[in-house]
Amino acid sequence: MPEEKTDRKKIGAVLVVGGGVAGIQASLDLADSGFKVYLIDQGPSIGGVMAQLDKTFPTNDCSMCILSPKLVATGRHPNVTILTNAEITGLNGKAGNFEVKLRRKSRYIIEDKCNGCGICAQKCPIEVVDMYNEGLGKRSAIYVEYPQAVPLKYMIDREKCIGCGTCQEICKANAIQYDQEGSEATLEVGSIILAPGFEPFDATLKSEYGYGRFPNVVTSIEFERILSASGPYGGLVLRPSDGEIPKKIAFVQCVGSRDFQIGNNYCSAACCMYGMKEAVIAKEHTPSKLDATIFYMDMRAYGKEFDAYYERAQGEWGVRFVRSRVAGVTEDPKTGNLFVHYVEDETPRTEEFDMVVLSIGMQPPKNVEKLAERLGIRLNKYKFCETETFSPMETSKPGVFVCGAFAAPKDIPESVAQASGAAAKAMGIIASERGTQVTSKEYPPEKDVSKEEPRIGVFVCHCGINIGGVVNVPEVVKYAKTLPNVVYAEANLYTCSQDTQKLIREKIIDNKLNRVIVASCTPRTHEPLFKETVQEAGLNPYLFEMTNIRDQCSWVHMHEHEKATEKAKDLVRSIAAKAKLLKPLEKPIINVTPVGLIIGGGVSGMTAALELAGQGFEVHLVEREEELGGHLRKIQYLLEKKDDPKKKLDSLVKSVMENDRIHVYTGAEVVDVYGFVGNFKSKIRQQNGKEKEIEHGIVIVATGAVEYKPTEYLYGKDTRIITQHELEEKIAKGTFKAKNVVMIQCVGARNEERPNCARICCGQAIKNALKIKEASPETEVYILYKDMRAYGFKEDYYREAAMKGVIFINYEDERKPQVADENGKLKVTFWEPVIKEEVEVEPDVVVLSAATVPNPDNKHVAEMLKVPLTKDGFFLEAHMKLRPVDFATDGIFLCGMAHSPKYIEESIAQACAAAARATTILSKKSLEMEGIVANVSEDLCSGCRICEYLCPYGAVEMKDKDGKTLAHVIEALCKGCGACGTACPTKAITMGHFTTEEILAQVKATLLEAKA
């Protein structure tokens, strides 16, 4: 404010540093919750490492397919400003009111003018090594990082550019500016989120693996590009040295991770899974038989459904796993084949492979110390961002938050969850300023065109010479004019440019157009722009249609000008037939009750409640037990030692109980939930037996999980056999004494009944073993394990335990340890794989690392909310990779151990994430839904319920009307896929904007012969 410089004034804007998937997610959550976002990235486009990946585990989803809608949403969001080629040079102020100084490198392109048509790159005579393809391909000196890049603005690589002037000559948009200079900028923001990601480990530092010397040794990220259909070899797995298809590939794990020599002691947390995925996908992509072998130390498949993937990799896909750290790789210079040297069964072995893939770890981003210094945040000893267990998104500087791999190495879903969590934190401190920095668009009142004859206007784009150089655009325009109901047609140099938008608006008004067609590029990126344009001219946006005469015509029939022109005419005729039938659609507006219901009062539920309350929303928190706390009540101390979980629990409970906005119901249960996003009504059965009805806009499921009660290893029959929780309690009480302890891992997990890993037991065993050693160093502690899954920085404690004399012994399923009571003495027998002998010990106590299993209530809660469970009985999110805390049903979210077993910091991150996702709804007075929804004609509906059964979103409900049961679409839940309309036997369901009549008209028109 100009009058006086008070540093109290908060600013409703957030700076997000780093445009990878974490930065993108944080930006979208903030922008959708009423805050202005500045998203900065060092590079020329956003997308990060995920944009380079081929497939993602454990679903083998295509990475670009799931990422690009998010890229487009970020690029188009009215509240997100993307600043590329930018870095922070200074920071002033404090939480709530920061001043950030930026320096931006020049693009040598005027961003506002560049349409991303790409003709410059086609004509550029210079070839440069393409780093998006990890150096395996070539690009031009003027370039975009990848075809789907956002923003789609070209950049000149001035180090490589020879200044020939070709691009300047060819660019019809006059966007080239060779003498453009870098710029400085100052931003005012209330909080900052750091999401700068990670730097892949430099594999040349492990010279024994030959990377950089042997062409057929590649890194895992290079291999992602090799696998990708858009990569240098078009998705064929080929050897870089000779382009031959490999028959045998070795994957070497832990390159630059768990490595004391290099100083990267930590585990990079994602490599086991991506290594496995790359092996599986390589086998899929190779027509001949491919042998894939993974050399690993521990297979850390600790995430949700990861072990099931591991099982399939071994069984169904036949990937071979060898537990051994590879000592070195040498090359046969004649063939380019590689010899992998390793030790198995204490015997040195050498095996020949055609190719070696190094699973490289994650390092902190480059220049991170400079960034940390400028921002005043502390780094940990590995130079990742320092955080605490109970505040996993908070840096050492108030108002600056962190997410993604910069906080600790992690995979995509964890990064996404933490990003949403960071968004919650970032908006929490500026909640009072919500909506102050954002702009909402106003449109003129909509014209009623229902009584008018269709009057179609067609705008055909030259796209510079991208279309016009192949398709005879004037001829297409002339042809369009002959089509039924087309009253206007013209050609544009760039239909998407700013001046053309103005022109389209004028033509709509001058020619009384009531349907508009643009024949240009893809609706996937450009339809929203044109829809806005017609709306600005007073037309309903659904009266717009688009046809793709570039990506699907001129670019793919470049040498067949005549045929391409004919096809462009066919495409225009086809879409015009549809346009004629287009109907205005209303976007349903639904009101939102700004109240949250949270089921479960453990650390996740309480954290989510506090976050929502901090945002200014009322919360009902329902806990089944008599007191709040959940699983956290059983945790006596932490592996990371610093925080006292008991104190933290008490302060959490106190904050929740003292918060006026949070209504706590203990000893209570949610018994019924009706309604949909924004408008739920639920019944809570309270402790006194009375039912209370509440109204709320969202639901967060935080039902937690429970410790498995073992049936194995004499548990329950002998008091000397206890679980980790029981041990922890004894240690905390000071009643634990033993000279010899054996811990057995994976009890009730990774077996036939429960194939997945319970994730937290390895850390728990290490934690308790260290505690025992601390009190009594002479006590012998054995940990019998299948894989020690001490991922991330937990690896440090694994090492510490080993250094302190905890004995770790690997066991296989075929040779599980045996526990027996022989004349009152406990006896544990197990196979010692190094000395290759059965070993017997006589411990005082056997500790079972019992799995964490789903809350038995989940089934009931899932049925009530109509949300799915996994086979194991945990809740199943909308998408394993990019929507970790959402359900497919809008307005319902999940977090914590209801999702899968996890550590406290991970539960807190998810809880904050669920709160952020919920805020995107609760912060709005009303929600505008997509207009493309299904509609039921009650006259035709026979009430057969097929649609109700088919709808994956629960958007169809059956209603009684005049004695008939009829289907009814809850517009707020309908996503417009059209599956119901297709299945309806009486054709009672109409699918907005994709009606059967429209599609059939399109079919018919397409199959007419072009006649111009």
Next chain:
Amino acid sequence: MSDEKKFEPKIIGFLCNWCSYAAADLAGVSRIQYPPNIIIIRVMCSGRIDPSFILEAFKDGADGVLVAGCHLPSDCHYISGNFKALRRVTLLKKVLRDFGIEPERLRLEWLSASEGDRFAAIVRDMVEEIKKLGPNPLKAKEVEA
């Protein structure tokens, strides 16, 4: 028209918005060339594709129909539309012969957004196959009649 030699099949492609249409776009961005015999009709989901659309297309003279959606099992933007398409197209293929249409004229493919080259290859392959089959037999009958 000297129709016999120069038979150019007309193919309708019903493509879902999220993966397969994106694959067709990527073929364009990557400038992968394929014959211009296919006209794409965009729908939001392969689960929207009604068998009647396909039958109408054949009735109206299409020489081939491509239905494409997101990869099984879990790429579908609408969770399970691809499975619905799979069931419907599989069934339809079984009855097409009864209508006098070779089932080879109808193809169901799963395409991810990064498979531009595969999209182009499928179109090339379809055009070749259908050229061997000749024009839509329903069209020939109409001419006879």
